[in-house]
Amino acid sequence: MPYKLDFQTDRRISETIKQLNNDHMVLNMGPQHPSTHGVLRLVIELDGEEIVDVIPDIGYLHRGMEKLAEAKGYHRFIPFTDRLDYLAPMSNNTGLVLTVEKLIGIEAPPRAQYLRVILCELARISSHLLWLGTSALDIGAMSVFLYTFRERETIYDIFEEVCGARFTVSYMRVGGVSVDVPPHFVKMVQTFIDDFGAKIEEYATLLTDNKIWRLRTEGIGVISGERAVEYGMTGPCLRGSGVDVDLRRDNPYLVYDELDFNVPLGENGDTFDRYLVRMEEMRQSRRIIRQALKKLPGGLIKVEDNKVSFPKRSTIENSMEALIHHFLLSSDGVKAPAGEVYMSIEAPKGELGFYAVGDGSPYPKRMRIRSPSFVNLSALPEMSRGHMIADVVAIIGTIDLVLGDCDR
Amino acid sequence: MSFPIVGEPIEAIKEKLDILYNEFVERFVEFRGELTLYVKPERIVEICRTFRDNNGLAYNMLADLTAVDNLNNMRDGEPRFHVVYHLFSTVSKHRIRLKAPVVGEPPTIDSVTPVWCGANWHERECFDMFGIVFRGHPDLRRILMPEDWEGYPLRKDFPVADQEPYEYINKQLADE
Numbered sequence: 001m002p003y004k005l006d007f008q009t010d011r012r013i014s015e016t017i018k019q020l021n022n023d024h025m026v027l028n029m030g031p032q033h034p035s036t037h038g039v040l041r042l043v044i045e046l047d048g049e050e051i052v053d054v055i056p057d058i059g060y061l062h063r064g065m066e067k068l069a070e071a072k073g074y075h076r077f078i079p080f081t082d083r084l085d086y087l088a089p090m091s092n093n094t095g096l097v098l099t100v101e102k103l104i105g106i107e108a109p110p111r112a113q114y115l116r117v118i119l120c121e122l123a124r125i126s127s128h129l130l131w132l133g134t135s136a137l138d139i140g141a142m143s144v145f146l147y148t149f150r151e152r153e154t155i156y157d158i159f160e161e162v163c164g165a166r167f168t169v170s171y172m173r174v175g176g177v178s179v180d181v182p183p184h185f186v187k188m189v190q191t192f193i194d195d196f197g198a199k200i201e202e203y204a205t206l207l208t209d210n211k212i213w214r215l216r217t218e219g220i221g222v223i224s225g226e227r228a229v230e231y232g233m234t235g236p237c238l239r240g241s242g243v244d245v246d247l248r249r250d251n252p253y254l255v256y257d258e259l260d261f262n263v264p265l266g267e268n269g270d271t272f273d274r275y276l277v278r279m280e281e282m283r284q285s286r287r288i289i290r291q292a293l294k295k296l297p298g299g300l301i302k303v304e305d306n307k308v309s310f311p312k313r314s315t316i317e318n319s320m321e322a323l324i325h326h327f328l329l330s331s332d333g334v335k336a337p338a339g340e341v342y343m344s345i346e347a348p349k350g351e352l353g354f355y356a357v358g359d360g361s362p363y364p365k366r367m368r369i370r371s372p373s374f375v376n377l378s379a380l381p382e383m384s385r386g387h388m389i390a391d392v393v394a395i396i397g398t399i400d401l402v403l404g405d406c407d408r
Numbered sequence: 409m410s411f412p413i414v415g416e417p418i419e420a421i422k423e424k425l426d427i428l429y430n431e432f433v434e435r436f437v438e439f440r441g442e443l444t445l446y447v448k449p450e451r452i453v454e455i456c457r458t459f460r461d462n463n464g465l466a467y468n469m470l471a472d473l474t475a476v477d478n479l480n481n482m483r484d485g486e487p488r489f490h491v492v493y494h495l496f497s498t499v500s501k502h503r504i505r506l507k508a509p510v511v512g513e514p515p516t517i518d519s520v521t522p523v524w525c526g527a528n529w530h531e532r533e534c535f536d537m538f539g540i541v542f543r544g545h546p547d548l549r550r551i552l553m554p555e556d557w558e559g560y561p562l563r564k565d566f567p568v569a570d571q572e573p574y575e576y577i578n579k580q581l582a583d584e
Contacts (some may be wrong), residue, residue, distance in 0.1 A: 070568070076563055353471065
């Protein structure tokens with residue numbers, strides 16, 4: 001299809017340029033550019049090599065998730081959340097089921113909660129590793145990418161052992177988790193985090209004191225704490241600017257209040273600080289997993305209330321009631337009372353919030369997904385202005401956006 | 409089952425807002441430890457600014473902005489759309505939800521972009537999905553759906569299935 005300059009975005013820029021009567025250039029970047037991490041289109045106004053303005057154009061991956069949730073119901077929406085931030089499906093699953101649990105008014109058994117914490121933190125490490133690899137690749141440090149993908153492979157192996165899927169896991173259920181972990185799970189995770197300590201220092205040696213890396217990241221994409229709050233930025237992007245907010249500690253969910261960890265903060269709010277924050281977060285995740293593995297209790301993996309979670313397969317043959325519950329859960333799904341809740345978790349990329357409005361049926365009246373990438377991306381124009389064109393790539397990398405999460 | 413309270417009790421809000429409380433808030437609902445205030449839509453910018461700047465409240469972050477379509481279960485006298493503001497305080501880590509009814513055709517409410525610049529994209533999305541017009545918004549156009557899309561997908565009268573597949577390219581070729 002020939003490229004046509006008839007989009008509103010482009011029209012606005014070309015009008016501005018006409019008004020200014022200068023010789024600015026308009027550059028179209030994406031939607032298939034490799035450094036945009038998916039399908040992000042940027043229309044960049046340039047004065048020589050300096051960026052005057054950036055207009056992000058999103059929506060290429062919009063699948064109508066919120067509308068689908070209204071049609072699918074609470075239970076059948078779980079697999080869809082895998083496709084939000086597809087680099088951390090465990091976190092998305094957890095966010096959704098916690099919201100529904102809050103709306104219904106139940107709490108998962110302790111074993112399920114600890115498993116969720118362990119898997120969410122593994123997802124955080126996996127997501128941060130991908131960010132580290134790709135953002136270094138974008139800037140030109142190719143070797144880091146090859147190392148980080150080696151470790152992500154181990155995490156995917158763990159996920160495969162847990163639920164059979166490596167990428168789109170759909171492991172969490174309303175009221176617990178789908179199946180118990182295999183007996184060798186604890187050893188597998190333990191081995192991984194034991195090895196990972198040395199690996200992360202290896203990445204740090206490759207980058208932290210690397211002169212080129214520092215030149216490309218220090219002072220690039222600066223955003224002050226106040227502006228970051230005003231934009232509603234969350235996660236490492238907010239903490240990199242020195243604002244001390246971490247929902248795991250501030251609005252504790254699951255069993256994070258029983259675990260000990262630090263919240264790393266940056267000072268300057270530049271790309272380098274956000275890099276340091278994410279590196280430290282991976283070390284902290286390792287600490288959290290270690291403690292959670294030690295405390296991992298036995299017992300149930302999901303609530304016994306059969307109106308919420310499926311009855312055991314063996315009971316269906318003997319109990320009429322179990323059969324009815326099984327049938328109703330399969331045909332209708334989990335019913336939630338009338339009311340509204342907003343539940344947010346600290347996903348790897350920031351605050352992932354679900355706002356669910358129930359009306360007594362198995363289908364939500366409204367299921368809003370507040371995705372971190374969407375909000376963080378809205379600050380991109382401000383972060384890029386005045387920098388060089390090559391820095392845009394570094395800034396997109398440092399925001400750590402996933403377009404599946406952004407466009408929903 | 410009790411849930412951790414993520415917001416302040418209503419008494420604390422009343423005390424901090426003082427006489428403004430009756431001017432701003434019509435009623436409140438508490439559910440699962442969350443506080444929802446139904447506020448007056450015509451003063452939404454002033455309300456948001458007060459919630460942000462009042463030292464005791466300090467809800468300085470707009471965590472989320474969206475809307476709810478009540479088409480199928482409207483209570484008597486309730487309008488079809490509510491715009492929902494989720495506020496968060498990075499100081500006290502409290503959360504609060506403000507709900508403002510919107511009326512008119514198209515439904516219209518003042519934009520809160522002067523209070524939080526982050527509201528810009530949220531309001532664009534809300535316009536894109538619900539057709540709610542935010543008065544005073546600097547750049548109100550569709551954000552996720554294609555620019556020439558007809559209808560507002562998240563409205564309850566917009567069908568989920570039985571839609572013609574979207575043929576953007578053909579449409580463009582026909583124009584030429």
